[in-house]
Amino acid sequence: MITRYHITVGAKTTAGIRTSHARTSMLTGTLDKLSFDQAVAVLEDLQNQFKAGGWEPWAKNGSKWFDLTPQGKKRLYERMFEPGYSQTAQLRIPKKYGMTFRLKCTDGCWPDEQPPYLFLIDVGVGSDTVGWEQGDPEVWDKSFPGSVASNAPARFKCPDGRSH
Numbered sequence: 001m002i003t004r005y006h007i008t009v010g011a012k013t014t015a016g017i018r019t020s021h022a023r024t025s026m027l028t029g030t031l032d033k034l035s036f037d038q039a040v041a042v043l044e045d046l047q048n049q050f051k052a053g054g055w056e057p058w059a060k061n062g063s064k065w066f067d068l069t070p071q072g073k074k075r076l077y078e079r080m081f082e083p084g085y086s087q088t089a090q091l092r093i094p095k096k097y098g099m100t101f102r103l104k105c106t107d108g109c110w111p112d113e114q115p116p117y118l119f120l121i122d123v124g125v126g127s128d129t130v131g132w133e134q135g136d137p138e139v140w141d142k143s144f145p146g147s148v149a150s151n152a153p154a155r156f157k158c159p160d161g162r163s164h
Contacts, residue, residue, distance in 0.1 A: 032120075033106050036077055039119035043103055044068050046121065047089075055091040055099060063090040066103070080105040080119065092128050100124040 034042065047066055057063040066076065066089060079087050086104030100122065107118035 033118040036117060036119055039103060039121060040068065040073055043121055050091060050101065054093050058090040058092050061090055065089060081109050085109050094128065096128050098126055098128045
């Protein structure tokens with residue numbers, strides 16, 4: 001059974017908690033919309049806390065910490081106006097937790113929109129679902145600790161006839 005709870009703190013700061021089998025399986029949250037300079041200051045503070053807490057970028061997908069040098073901030077600002085309108089760091093505490101740590105433009109960045117440009121920091125935390133070393137089970141593998149095998153019939157068939 002999956003249960004979802006949503007929490008609002010203040011007018012715009014929200015968090016959501018999802019539980020599965022009476023255990024918290026995911027925590028997500030977003031901060032208030034901020035100017036770029038304000039958002040980067042919060043991003044830097046959070047990044048420093050995550051580093052100190054043992055989080056590390058997920059090397060398997062090439063993820064890196066946000067580059068918050070003066071040149072890095074300039075590139076990050078430019079990235080906010082390109083399709084996708086965000087930049088994400090995938091972080092892990094190996095074999096325990098996974099995190100999506102994202103800065104995204106929410107207002108004014110799309111073509112034909114006008115300033116003010118507003119940005120949001122999005123943080124989502126859940127179980128580390130990906131094996132870190134060769135041969136480690138992934139969360140969808142039946143051998144993953146705590147996995148619950150499904151006996152449900154396939155929901156759809158591919159054009160090549162395989163069931164999924």
